[in-house]
Amino acid sequence: MSTPFYVSPQQAMADRAEYARKGIARGRSVVVLQYNDGVLFVAENPSRALHKVSEIYDRIAFAAVGKYNEFENLRIGGVRYADLRGYTYDRDDVTARGLANVYAQTLGTIFSSAGEKPYEVELIVAEVGAGPEDDQIYRLPHDGSIVDEHGSVAVGGNADQISNYLDQRHRDGMTLAEALKLARASLARDTNGTERTLTPEQLEVAVLDRTRPQQRKFKRLLGRQLSLLLEEGSGATSVADVADESGEDTGSEG
Incomplete structure (x- = not known):
């Protein structure tokens, strides 16, 4: 009789974690930065149909890297949770903290389940507050743990190198234009340190803007608006500036 093949629980979990990390690292990166008027999301994503950054609720947005079908299922589940809780209570x-806890439970259950493969995703859930000190940013790796982030965070691709670059250059009180240019510069750096050129068409950009008068604070930046913010010498520093100059206002989702 053959001897049963045995893998220790520790080794099995390590193998599952390595499998998920490799899948996540194959995707293009997403960065999230705080700026003076809110929270900025920037992803290297030339597609205008398959979003990495999305609105969840009034003051809450979601960003993800990894397998699209997996994080899209999580996004839809988050929207349903938020809608139900908002309708049932207030x-x-x-809150971003409540949503992050729901995602953590889901990811943790899937990761520890021997009957299915772990999700190859890493998530960011952010909420804009009344002031910069009230902003919340949570990073959720594949295993369902929650990391409370401040200032800036990067996931996917060469996230460690991008995070180091952001940590050295990000500061409190940056304008939207300054934060956006820093985000693009961080995403444009290859693993060997050389810089590429990322055009506005290659970027997916959105903000949670606390100055918006609407209850919903999420807004995508597209086309002329995005180009003006990235253009040196344009004088545009905020969403209000580019809305006035371009005559465009893409509004929030939904």
């Missing part, structure tokens, strides 16, 4: 009861 809109103010829907």
